[in-house]
Amino acid sequence: MRTIIHVDMDAFFASVEQLDHPEYRGKPVIVGARPESGRGVVAACSYEARKFGIHSAMPITIAFRRCPEGIYVTPRGARYKEISREIFRVFGDFTDLVEPLSIDEGFLDVTGSLCLFGTGEKIGQLIKERVFEETGLVASVGVAPNKFLAKIASDINKPDGLCVVDPDRVFEFLHPLPIKRLWGVGAKTADKLSSRGVRTIGDLAHLGADGVRAILGPHGLDLYRLAMGEDDREVETGREAKSIGNEVTFSEDTADTERVKRALLALSDKVAGRLRKAGVETLGVSIKLRDEKFSTITRSVTLEKPTALTGVIYHYALALLSETGWHGERRFRLVGVTANKLAEPGGHLSQPELFDTGEADERLVREREGRAAEAVDLIRSKFGVEALKRGSLVPGDPKKVK
Numbered sequence: 375m376r377t378i379i380h381v382d383m384d385a386f387f388a389s390v391e392q393l394d395h396p397e398y399r400g401k402p403v404i405v406g407a408r409p410e411s412g413r414g415v416v417a418a419c420s421y422e423a424r425k426f427g428i429h430s431a432m433p434i435t436i437a438f439r440r441c442p443e444g445i446y447v448t449p450r451g452a453r454y455k456e457i458s459r460e461i462f463r464v465f466g467d468f469t470d471l472v473e474p475l476s477i478d479e480g481f482l483d484v485t486g487s488l489c490l491f492g493t494g495e496k497i498g499q500l501i502k503e504r505v506f507e508e509t510g511l512v513a514s515v516g517v518a519p520n521k522f523l524a525k526i527a528s529d530i531n532k533p534d535g536l537c538v539v540d541p542d543r544v545f546e547f548l549h550p551l552p553i554k555r556l557w558g559v560g561a562k563t564a565d566k567l568s569s570r571g572v573r574t575i576g577d578l579a580h581l582g583a584d585g586v587r588a589i590l591g592p593h594g595l596d597l598y599r600l601a602m603g604e605d606d607r608e609v610e611t612g613r614e615a616k617s618i619g620n621e622v623t624f625s626e627d628t629a630d631t632e633r634v635k636r637a638l639l640a641l642s643d644k645v646a647g648r649l650r651k652a653g654v655e656t657l658g659v660s661i662k663l664r665d666e667k668f669s670t671i672t673r674s675v676t677l678e679k680p681t682a683l684t685g686v687i688y689h690y691a692l693a694l695l696s697e698t699g700w701h702g703e704r705r706f707r708l709v710g711v712t713a714n715k716l717a718e719p720g721g722h723l724s725q726p727e728l729f730d731t732g733e734a735d736e737r738l739v740r741e742r743e744g745r746a747a748e749a750v751d752l753i754r755s756k757f758g759v760e761a762l763k764r765g766s767l768v769p770g771d772p773k774k775v776k
């Protein structure tokens with residue numbers, strides 16, 4: 375279970391103007407084009423201006439008609455960027471996993487920071503306090519088990535909001551909300567849905583995957599997963615690839631353990647090949663299993679030593695599969711294997727003193743497989759991925775393979 379925080383500054387540009395110009399405080403401030411120019415839009419406006427029905431992206435002429443007494447200012451990009459850097463510096467004090475969404479908004483994965491700070495709620499509170507101390511500006515914060523829920527949560531009690539979505543009460547939080555809150559629901563989709571009586575996210579969830587697909591087509595399944603509170607996208611720092619993963623959707627849902635294992639092997643092989651191609655190894659392996667009802671299980675493990683070998687990744691993928699306790703009770707539609715915690719290769723090989731004799735033997739085995747893997751990569755780079763398949767990747771009875 376992850377803890378994701380979404381931080382969004384309140385009326386950012388307008389708040390910076392009110393911060394730098396105390397005489398603007400408590401007044402309608404509209405940042406954007408000059409009204410006398412007759413063209414252009416509102417970039418941001420203060421909460422006082424919103425009371426006049428002004429909002430961002432509105433033509434500036436309409437804003438001026440609604441509130442001629444407002445304070446109209448042109449944006450000062452350099453100043454906003456300067457404050458943005460301070461805000462993101464604060465985020466960096468709580469986690470390395472920060473994904474900027476815009477100048478005043480970002481996702482933080484604080485899962486690994488909980489042991490230092492306590493709960494997600496505590497971290498959210500601390501971030502708000504620190505941002506205010508450093509910049510004098512107010513942020514709204516959402517804390518949730520995934521990005522989608524965190525983003526909705528930060529918007530719920532704006533301004534100066536702090537909203538925590540309890541992982542055990544996701545539906546209570548999500549289902550009463552209007553359908554437009556779902557990412558990817560525009561006016562058209564909303565109309566289509568409301569003509570069928572679907573107005574809240576809960577209404578959509580209650581249709582079931584098939585019901586949603588019947589109305590919206592395959593695109594509807596993504597919305598259905600969001601309506602079920604599911605979103606497994608990672609916080610992407612953008613600095614480098616954090617993970618390499620592959621997944622496969624079966625042609626029909628399957629409860630066949632051999633088929634699932636074969637898929638895990640094929641995926642492990644693909645992932646290992648990509649790791650070696652990228653010149654990295656992984657210290658973490660995770661698997662993902664999505665069943666016929668679209669609920670998703672993920673399991674991850676941290677390895678003792680980094681690897682880029684099919685056999686090792688597959689070994690852990692199988693261990694994770696057995697950890698789920700699944701023995702063919704339900705059918706899966708999709709499986710995935712991901713190498714996370716990518717690391718530069720060779721770290722463990724350059725420190726042989728760390729190994730006792732048993733591990734040294736294991737190391738030799740790994741080195742041997744490493745050389746075999748290199749040969750495989752060489753052949754593949756010349757003749758394509760299909761040129762070499764491990765025995766059990768070939769469909770059908772392995773004994774019949776020529």
Ligand SMILES: [Mg+2]
Pocket residue numbers: 382383384385386478479
């Ligand atoms: Mg904002």
